Amino acid sequence: MGIVLGDNRYGKAETRVVRIVRDSPRHEIRDRNVSTALRGDFVDAHQTGDQAHVLPTDSQKNTVFAYAQEHGGEAAEDYAVTVADRLLEASPYATSAQVRVEEYTWDRIAVGGSEAGHDHSFVRRGTETRTCVVTVEGRGSYRRLHVLSGLADLTVLKSTGSEFQGFLKDRYTTLAEADDRVLATSLTAWWRWRSQFSTGATDGPDWDASYDSVKALLLETFATTYSRALQETLLLMGQAVLRAHPDLAEIRFSAPNKHHFVVDLAAFGMDNPGEVFHADDRPYGLIEAQVRRDDVGDEAVAWRDVPGFC
Secondary structure (H helix, E strand, O other): OOOOOOOOOEOOOOEEEEEEEOOOOOOEEEEEEEEEEEEEOOHHHHHOOOOOOOOOHHHHHHHHHHHHHHHOOOOHHHHHHHHHHHHHHHOOOEEEEEEEEEEEEEEEOOOOOOOOOOOOOEEEEEEEEEEEEEEEEOOHHHOEEEEEEEEEEEEEEEOOOEOEOOOOOOOOOOOOOEOOOOEEEEEEEEEEEOHHHOOOOOOOOOHHHHHHHHHHHHHHHHHHOOEOOHHHHHHHHHHHHHHHOOOEEEEEEEEEEOEEEEOOOHHHOOOOOOOOEEEEOOOOOEEEEEEEOOOOOOOHHHHOOOOOOO
């Protein structure tokens, strides 16, 4: 029985790059954490230590910074595609390049009662992180582009309009049924673009506007629909996004249930009609789901190396 090298990749993880766009008095910030990875013919590096086919990870880091100067003001997806193409150009032995971007949002500081906010002073938003994963396979007419957009740690809570009852019970069940409960989660969601944006075309959608629209739909659906289970809420959210965005093929969710347990105040001679809760961060229920169109395939390459999804 022989022993052989299996699947492998290498790259530079978590390059922190901040790009300030200064082309007008009103500045913009693109604050990103960028990870790159290459797959291809790197067998010799593993078997003999020969680095002739290897583009150093330091070169990948430098590409991230150099392209932040030229393209860093663009949407995360456009920037990631450009970096991936450059890495394939610089590494002829690579067959695919993946660029993952986490983008941290800064809001303008409000001054003088103006809704527009200050031109060049910002406050870091304490909510979700915008994400994208771009995978480019091949070159020229063989080039295939796979784009995932998403968000992580979007923490939401509804103080009513949710229940959890009628569940299976066994000898170890102690959880009481609830017809009115707090529903909260820290949502991670990824949405995959349809194939018309996966053929190497240079003109993609308005990534920024799409992100804002998808996020707004997720929040509105969470807020306005009655929830009999977090599973039901995720399905409704996914359906709302796909109905509004025909250019998306699917959306996937990972949603830890942020439990809020009613505190028993009877020992203090006090009633607690669902007003005081203990927020318990672990252990937690983890609900995951895919919502997809029935006429699209899995696109396994797009999801490769994206952890935490069923």
